Amino acid sequence: MELESKIEGLLFYKGEDVSINKIAELLKVSTSEVKEALAKLDQTLASRGVTIIYKDDSVMLGISRDLSPLIESIRKDEMTRELSKASLETLSIILYKSGVARSEIDYIRGVNSSFILRNLLVRGLIEKLPDEKDTRRFLYKPTFDTLSFMGVTSLDELPNYIDVRAQLGLVINQDENHD
């Protein structure tokens, strides 16, 4: 069986995100082979009922966004789509600038965001990871759940992704020179 199909079976079994390293380890292949096979699988799944979501160095299988109304009609549990203005702003910062410290979020929003961040963490819309460069602080990132809620298979499918990032990057670079 081709690697592509093995990965499909593995992701199907897991039903949650799996890191590319883990896939390579379980299938005893290199990570570059995994990435190649994922690209093929992505093509195979185009226009199918299942789709791959990518985030950082992990992937998961989800049900195509075109089936969203169907799946929603058979779901039993209710979903909360509501996000306050403050949550939306905070989530947007984290989506467009994945891997952002609380101090940066506070700087952009002009207010303390700790309460909002905790709320988003509990809802599973963001995750908090230690900063590898400075282990005393944490960085915030979107979760796979956020990507699925947004109906995108990777962050760069977010509205005006490149544009918004460029705008942020530009201004933030100035800031770095400044400090």
Next chain:
Amino acid sequence: MELESKIEGLLFYKGEDVSINKIAELLKVSTSEVKEALAKLDQTLASRGVTIIYKDDSVMLGISRDLSPLIESIRKDEMTRELSKASLETLSIILYKSGVARSEIDYIRGVNSSFILRNLLVRGLIEKLPDEKDTRRFLYKPTFDTLSFMGVTSLDELPNYIDVRAQLGLVINQDENHD
């Protein structure tokens, strides 16, 4: 999207067997159309990692038989991996507050716990039961196996049992007031 792909998405979502009648009803087509599409899907999935399993008048998606050894090794990996600090903390909450809802665990920990709970369930360390007061949600309890592994015959033998429960209870009540 073709009917075949819709069925694939639906079965992938469910992860359990669904009757052909139910599929026809959900997708608003006839049962013969469903059967036709299933035959096509069967062909599409040949040599893939996922396959259709027929059972009486029901179908489900399963993992190809060829992948059994792989799945076995994944399962072994899930079972023997060292429990993370986060997993141990989650387990300790379930021990001290047996019959706790996921939302309560999430609030206490300040992060979303769904994956950790899933792993603890697969490992037979905890079990989940429907809440009698609210059948849409589940309550988590330690298993008997876990208690006997720890050498505990009754939960109140845990150190500072009453005090810890009181502290955890306060937080949860507060959460209810808060939202």
Next chain:
Amino acid sequence: MDENNTPIYEVKSAVFEGPLELLLSLIEQRKLFVNDIALAQVTDDYISYIKSLNNTPNEKHIADVSYFILVASTLILIKSKSLLPSLTLTEDEKDNISDLERRLELYKIIKNASIDIKSNFGAKIIFRPLERSWSDPFFSPDDMITISSMELSINSVLANLPKKEEKLPEVEIRKIINIDEVINSLTVRIQNAMNISFRDFAKSHNAQDINEARVHVIVSFLAMLELVREGIIDVIQNASFEDIQINKQVEEKAQ
């Protein structure tokens, strides 16, 4: 006076979570670009908003108000500079001003992006599959599961429990006190600059050179300081007022 003819924008009814949100809204209502000119124009409205916050005492808001006041001091500086072009800003002051402009730009980008996020969030979802139950759970413990490790774990959980009421952190309180000082010294600083510029102004002693617009500017500035006095904190000392009185007399001469 032109200053009085400019429409007063209704901001008091709206609730603004932070100073940048309020500022951006004031600037956008006037359809201005984010720059020092725009900031100078919205300063009065900004200060009257803080004033309305102070009039509705709510302890929960104290921390938030401190954020508003921090930005207010920079705004007052920008306004003063626009009214008194001869006012020379220090490097720190210039930095504060350009920093505020940058933050406003950043905030604007995010605010616009968040509109798209809002309209897409939950509109079309890529659902996760339901929880799998491929096989029955098989008891697979870990040697870490012992009574003592569970006690350690629960203690760590308890140590990180959310606090009952997010208390106003000490740092925040210190910040508020510092703002008293900041605005105090700012007032003295600007008034000194005004007196100097007045001296330059008086030296010429030529009716032709007396620029009415400039007088008007000083009056506006006084009105603004008055707002600051009433609205934010009672910072202006009597001695300082006397300085301003002198300036006022000159204003009468000019007429």
